């Protein structure tokens with residue numbers, strides 16, 4: 001009898017010790033996993049770090065959104081437009097995901113954060129709710145929440161991703177804001193290959209080094225030319241010096257645009273035109289080596305680089 005009781009006591013003691021050991025192990029495993037989850041899933045950064053460093057921004061967003069992001073190292077001869085096109089979206093997505101950018105020119109080895117799909121980052125302010133952000137970007141609140149699916153407390157976030165939207169101008173840095181304002185001012189008079197840029201060049205006919213007052217866009221003769229912005233036609237003539245047949249438009253805000261080497265004029269002096277309205281057909285009149293449109297932008301009488309506006 002005594003023997004049996006003793007045996008049972010030993011067995012129960014062994015079980016208790018075993019249970020105790022198992023519990024300690026389970027606890028330590030849970031603790032380890034929790035620690036690793038917190039470390040891997042929610043890296044914490046300051047806003048400055050996130051703005052400066054594309055890789056940190058990538059880690060931050062990968063743990064909070066259901067969107068994949070890659071860091072792209074700019075290669076030789078790459079530009080913003082080409083990179084954006086490769087990914088199936090516009091330059092606005094690249095600009096909208098890279099708050100470190102101060103200009104739309106990129107340099108070799110610059111690191112750009114690129115999402116798998118179009119959209120932009122939004123820097124969260126203290127008073128923001130999902131509803132206020134959704135309203136600002138005219139997007140469905142549920143879509144916004146689902147995209148940022150692992151964000152539990154919006155007030156603690158620095159950036160959220162807004163899918164399918166262009167960056168809001170007021171969220172950009174000052175330098176980019178200025179460029180966005182210029183971009184809205186003019187549209188391209190026609191689509192074509194840029195064959196000569198603004199600035200110093202060797203003239204194709206005279207061979208002299210001179211300043212080119214605008215840009216040349218190579219297009220077939222007869223291509224439709226549109227007004228770059230709203231304005232009034234102040235010159236429409238077949239004899240405008242080396243421009244040959246040309247149209248000048250005064251935009252009434254200090255800016256005047258010139259369209260040269262035309263083949264046919266479709267407006268008259270004094271006529272009001274709207275941005276995008278067809279004003280002429282391109283050609284090769286005046287001092288020209290082949291069919292192209294010469295396009296000049298003047299601000300208060302001084303030539304400025306049209307590519308500041310057309311991008």
Ligand SMILES: [Zn+2]
Nearest residue numbers: 214215216294
């Ligand atoms: Zn030219």
